[in-house]
Amino acid sequence: MNLRKYIFRTLFSIAAILCSFVSFAEPVEMADQMRSNGKIYVVVAVCLVILIGLFLYVMNVDRKVRKLEKESKGH
Amino acid sequence: MQKSWWKILSFGLLIYTIVGGFLLDVPALPILHESIRNLYFHVCMWFAMMILFSISLVYSVKYLRGFNLRNDIFAYQFATVGSFLGILGYCTGIIWANYTWVSDQGQSLSGILKEPKLIGAAIALLIYGAYFVLRSSFTDIDKRARISAVYNIFAFAMLFPSIWIIPRMVGSLHPGGQGGAGGNPALNFKDVDSRLRMVFYPAVIGWTLLGVWITTLKIRIQLINDKALLHEPS
Numbered sequence: 544m545n546l547r548k549y550i551f552r553t554l555f556s557i558a559a560i561l562c563s564f565v566s567f568a569e570p571v572e573m574a575d576q577m578r579s580n581g582k583i584y585v586v587v588a589v590c591l592v593i594l595i596g597l598f599l600y601v602m603n604v605d606r607k608v609r610k611l612e613k614e615s616k617g618h
Numbered sequence: 619m620q621k622s623w624w625k626i627l628s629f630g631l632l633i634y635t636i637v638g639g640f641l642l643d644v645p646a647l648p649i650l651h652e653s654i655r656n657l658y659f660h661v662c663m664w665f666a667m668m669i670l671f672s673i674s675l676v677y678s679v680k681y682l683r684g685f686n687l688r689n690d691i692f693a694y695q696f697a698t699v700g701s702f703l704g705i706l707g708y709c710t711g712i713i714w715a716n717y718t719w720v721s722d723q724g725q726s727l728s729g730i731l732k733e734p735k736l737i738g739a740a741i742a743l744l745i746y747g748a749y750f751v752l753r754s755s756f757t758d759i760d761k762r763a764r765i766s767a768v769y770n771i772f773a774f775a776m777l778f779p780s781i782w783i784i785p786r787m788v789g790s791l792h793p794g795g796q797g798g799a800g801g802n803p804a805l806n807f808k809d810v811d812s813r814l815r816m817v818f819y820p821a822v823i824g825w826t827l828l829g830v831w832i833t834t835l836k837i838r839i840q841l842i843n844d845k846a847l848l849h850e851p852s
Contacts, residue, residue, distance in 0.1 A: 583640060590636045598629050601831060605625075608838045615842050 624827050631824030635662075638817045645811045649718050656714050657814055658821040663707035664739075664781075666826040670700035670833065671746075675774040678767040687848055690763035691840050693770055694753065699833040701746045703825075708739060719791055735792045738780035745773045745780075759847065 639658040647654060674696035681689035715733075719725045730736070752769055756762030785792060841848070 587637060587640045590640070591633065594632055594636055598632075601828075601835070604835055605831075608835055608842075611842050612838060615845060 625831055628824050628827030628831060631820045632828065635659075635817060635821040635824055639821065642817060643813050645813065649723055653714060653718055654814070656710065658817050660707060660710040660714055661818070662821045662825040663703050663710060665822045666829045667700045667703040667707060668777075669826045670696050670703065670829050671774055671777060673830075674700060674770060678770040681763060681767045685760070685764070687759065687763060687844075688841070690767065691844065692837055693767060695833050695836045695840065697746060697749060697770060699829050699836065701743060701750075703829055704739070704743050704746070708743065711736075711739075715791075725791070730791075733785075733791050734788050735781065735785040735790050738785050742773075742777045742780045745776050749773055 635658050639655055644652070644654050674693045677689045677693035677696065680686075681693060715730060719730055720727065749766060749769055753762055753766045756765070
């Protein structure tokens with residue numbers, strides 16, 4: 544248990560040191576690195592899925608309202 | 619589904635907003651960093667809210683000119699969706715402020731709470747909140763429509779000073795405040811970077827059209843529900 548904690552702590556501090564190197568390399572850090580890794584496309588894809596889902600939902604509601612309008616016109 | 623060109627336009631513009639908004643180049647700014655991309659989302663909520671409230675005002679005036687209950691329904695639903703977008707704008711602003719003003723700029727929380735635009739926007743949203751309270755307190759439909767239409771005009775008149783004028787007369791952390799460039803930075807062509815404008819304006823139109831679409835759905839549902847009240851051959 545103690546050994547595991549020790550390993551975790553070491554790994555974490557190494558990661559923290561690496562992170563600090565990355566962030567001090569440039570005066571203004573932008574997501575360039577993230578984009579070169581291709582990870583920003585993941586965010587774009589997730590947002591697109593949400594947006595498309597939202598639009599499909601609104602379209603569905605629109606269709607239902609249209610149906611109701613037709614029904615109420617028929618009466 | 620009622621097919622309209624503007625619904626498709628809204629969809630296309632929002633797809634462009636997300637793809638272009640995340641992937642196109644933005645100016646490198648200290649403190650803001652990549653969060654400047656929030657311009658396409660947070661700021662657009664407020665713009666869409668303003669436009670929907672303006673449409674609501676037009677329908678309130680139209681109601682008062684002819685006392686057609688249909689216009690009252692339009693005014694009410696546009697105000698509802700406008701307020702909803704305003705609340706979304708507020709929530710997104712909270713997140714944005716937390717990671718720029720509070721953590722990176724070292725502002726104290728009390729400094730943020732003194733920010734005049736936050737107070738102004740809260741006042742404006744509360745005034746619109748009172749509009750809904752006022753509406754629901756009437757049982758007489760005509761009286762409700764008439765008084766809430768008058769109140770809506772007052773609410774719109776309060777909206778402008780509280781979110782656009784006063785924050786710019788006193789110091790504000792938002793752009794356009796005293797000590798900054800002044801004026802309206804979002805609409806000033808010299809102020810906003812052209813790379814941002816390429817996505818920002820389509821984003822405003824896209825979000826506004828989505829808001830209008832949702833509003834038309836709500837209006838159509840209420841028109842079906844209130845069919846008996848409207849005395850109209852449908």
